[in-house]
Amino acid sequence: MDKTEEYRLHSIDSIGRLPLSEQVYMSLKQAILTGSLKPKVKLSEVRIAEQLNVSATPVREAFRKLAKDNLVVIKPWKGVTVKGYSPEEIVAMYQCREVMEGLGARLCAERCTEEQLSELQEVCDAGIHTENPEERVAINSRFHTLIAEFSGNDRVADYLADFREMVNRDMYISTSDKTRTISCDLEHQQIMEAIHERNGQLAEERMRAHVRNAFVFKKAHAELLAKQKEK
Template identity: 25%
Template sequence: MNDATDGFPLESASRAPLLPTAHTPRASTPRVIAEALRAAIIDGTLAPGAPLRQDAIARHFSVSAIPVREALRQLESEGWVKVEMNKGATVARLTPDEAREIYEIRSALESLAIALAIPNHTAATLAEAAALCSAAEREPDPALYVTRNEAFHTCLYAPANRPQLAEMISSLHRRGERYLRLKFGLPEYKGASDAEHAEILAAVERKDIAAAQALVSAHLLGTGEFVHRFLTERAQAEAAEAAPRRRRGRPARTPSTIGS
């Protein structure tokens, strides 16, 4: 994250490529802006906590403030951005508790979805799921793997024919994407995930609802616990590293001044 900026706009083209521009406002402009900002957050150009100034973003894309606000609202709903009254928008920070909760909720919803879907699976839908599982297994790029991972899960649940349930699950996939990228940024965990996918698919193919539910639940809860532990340990390590610098840089504050 050393190349991350302090916020938007991006000050130095030598440190990171400029975001694409949208010269002419149009119906899809909020989506274009949201996708550009999301990409900058993913690749680390915009660090957690970095401010996102609406006026600067509007100037960059040559648009009014309206599509910028829409883009930020969309990113906020997906967990990428935090908007606070009188403080504006910032890149949302990754937190262990949020990660675990997202996967706990996904476990409950996706266990239901797979149970509803299994009786409706056909040879064609199972073949599609198998192809997506295989494509994910062969995918070496962590970013693309996240996309293939979601496509596989979505395919497993589609025959449930529950559009509201599908939308809730899709929303949680979007909110959890940043956390999932942490896991798949560590190659040693990809093999375990691929094996779990294969086990889930096998249970769906033999129409074993109980086994499929148990496997999906374990797969998702395990991911949530992994990311929670990873973020907790990383925060502890960063705090331990920063403590000596704080002691050298300024006197320790007395309890009465903490938080003031």
């Protein structure tokens, strides 16, 4: 059954001259990624429009964009809910992600140009030097996206792009854990070392280990939340 709760959306007044639908989209997307809007929560077009002081039209347009990002589910006659995933779906996603991210890292190490390598290193360094959660998530997403793009395999890049926002939701959780943040930075550096060495096998092994570690952290976090609810 869908859950309901009070929406906590940031004002869109300060985003500038973007179209209203884009502003509403960004506000809702941020709320979903950060957990302010939780999985399975039903989104009311009317209530969101009232809170953000806009008409229903930009809200509907924002819903469609969020659906393309796999962040919400739109069901005719039933409405819109924040996308949730079963434990089985999460396991399956991380299994596929490990394989595809690993392949992307291998191909990137073997194929990327020196210019691309420099850009990738800059992004890696930027992630290490910021503590802002939103910046860290954006930089992490950029790091993984670039590796996929620089693999030269469009299928890898397209496949990983399909669930990048799901990964970003998990990243917001891990940014609140200092130990995982430090480990993540170290893992990124180790991946970069392998890519610099043009060692495709090592780059793949380190990327796959990085994804497995992310899954272990997510699983432990979910188990902790479940125990807290039982108390």
